[in-house]
Amino acid sequence: xxxxxxxxxxxxxxxxxxxxxxxxxxxxxxxxxxxxxxxxxxxxxxxxxxxxxxxxxxxxxxxxxxxxxxxxxxxxxxxxxxxxxxxxxxxxxxxxxxxxxxxxxxxxxxxxxxxxxxxxxxxxxxxxxxxxxxxxxxxxxxxxxxxxxxxxxxxxxxxxxxxxxxxxxxxxxxxxx
Amino acid sequence: xxxxxxxxxxxxxxxxxxxxxxxxxxxxxxxxxxxxxxxxxxxxxxxxxxxxxxxxxxxxxxxxxxxxxxxxxxxxxxxxxxxxxxxxxxxxxxxxxxxxxxxxxxxxxxxxxxxxxxxxxxxxxxxxxxxxxxxxxxxxxxxxxxxxxxxxxxxxxxxxxxxxxxxxxxxxxxxxxxxxxxxxxxxxxxxxx
Numbered sequence: 387x388x389x390x391x392x393x394x395x396x397x398x399x400x401x402x403x404x405x406x407x408x409x410x411x412x413x414x415x416x417x418x419x420x421x422x423x424x425x426x427x428x429x430x431x432x433x434x435x436x437x438x439x440x441x442x443x444x445x446x447x448x449x450x451x452x453x454x455x456x457x458x459x460x461x462x463x464x465x466x467x468x469x470x471x472x473x474x475x476x477x478x479x480x481x482x483x484x485x486x487x488x489x490x491x492x493x494x495x496x497x498x499x500x501x502x503x504x505x506x507x508x509x510x511x512x513x514x515x516x517x518x519x520x521x522x523x524x525x526x527x528x529x530x531x532x533x534x535x536x537x538x539x540x541x542x543x544x545x546x547x548x549x550x551x552x553x554x555x556x557x558x559x560x561x562x563x
Numbered sequence: 564x565x566x567x568x569x570x571x572x573x574x575x576x577x578x579x580x581x582x583x584x585x586x587x588x589x590x591x592x593x594x595x596x597x598x599x600x601x602x603x604x605x606x607x608x609x610x611x612x613x614x615x616x617x618x619x620x621x622x623x624x625x626x627x628x629x630x631x632x633x634x635x636x637x638x639x640x641x642x643x644x645x646x647x648x649x650x651x652x653x654x655x656x657x658x659x660x661x662x663x664x665x666x667x668x669x670x671x672x673x674x675x676x677x678x679x680x681x682x683x684x685x686x687x688x689x690x691x692x693x694x695x696x697x698x699x700x701x702x703x704x705x706x707x708x709x710x711x712x713x714x715x716x717x718x719x720x721x722x723x724x725x726x727x728x729x730x731x732x733x734x735x736x737x738x739x740x741x742x743x744x745x746x747x748x749x750x751x752x753x754x755x756x
Contacts, residue, residue, distance in 0.1 A: 405742045409716060458615060469627065
């Protein structure tokens with residue numbers, strides 16, 4: 387009855403170790419130190435006895451019927467299943483398609499970037515590639531027409547060639563008469 | 564792993580399967596940890612429905628974040644942290660815990676008397692009930708971290724090293740919390756000893 391009036395504490399240096407001792411924690415050295423001390427200290431013995439009486443009562447789990455746990459499990463699994471079905475589509479992409487998704491997205495990104503840069507710098511002008519149908523007929527040449535133009539250039543250059551030759555060649559009949 | 568029954572798989576194996584997209588294996592983790600999750604939530608809330616909601620929310624969070632689990636701690640430490648954080652958020656949100664006991668549920672619903680602990684002797688029940696109320700009141704008045712350390716050690720049986728991981732603190736700090744909580748409880752319950 388006297389103990390109810392005044393709180394008897396354990397020795398100051400041992401109280402924390404006694405709590406750990408009760409729970410089976412602490413190193414072997416700490417446990418031996420507590421055991422040696424308790425052989426001669428009634429206060430610490432009583433402190434440990436109090437813990438042994440009080441603490442297990444508090445931890446005593448209040449039993450619930452199996453039906454509660456069955457219902458709990460079903461409810462939890464149903465909630466998780468619902469969450470799984472609500473997951474955004476892009477989250478599902480990440481796992482099964484990870485192997486191909488990364489290179490495909492990377493290639494697509496590079497392509498988009500390249501086209502964007504090309505357009506931005508004006509390097510690609512769709513007007514520059516005119517359809518063949520829009521090119522005037524006189525510009526359209528084939529190989530024989532090119533030869534014709536080359537021979538015309540040569541004829542125009544004949545007087546210059548004659549001058550270089552020092553007038554050795556016969557005068558061009560067509561020119562003098 | 565192929566020849567093993569799913570219920571025989573280790574937590575790490577179940578988590579790995581979930582991370583590979585086989586979410587159905589998470590159900591086995593629910594089965595394994597549901598009682599512990601509910602009990603820790605009940606220790607914090609003292610309300611059966613709230614404990615159910617909070618612990619189920621912890622499972623939902625664990626499932627949605629399973630890919631973030633990197634295996635640096637054990638699954639149960641990681642999961643306990645989710646449960647405890649949810650409980651602490653709940654305590655802060657509520658400001659004051661209603662502190663209902665499962666005993667109260669039984670008193671209110673006699674047809675559910677199966678919830679009561681049949682091991683208690685009738686003559687000791689009143690005294691035990693009063694001691695529990697006093698203990699719960701003392702627990703309620705404790706700082707959050709002190710109470711968390713005590714509940715995880717005393718009620719859940721977690722080793723101090725794991726409590727330190729759950730609470731993201733040092734083992735020495737957990738020891739101090741535990742000591743203070745136990746000293747406070749002993750003081751408040753001395754007349755029932």
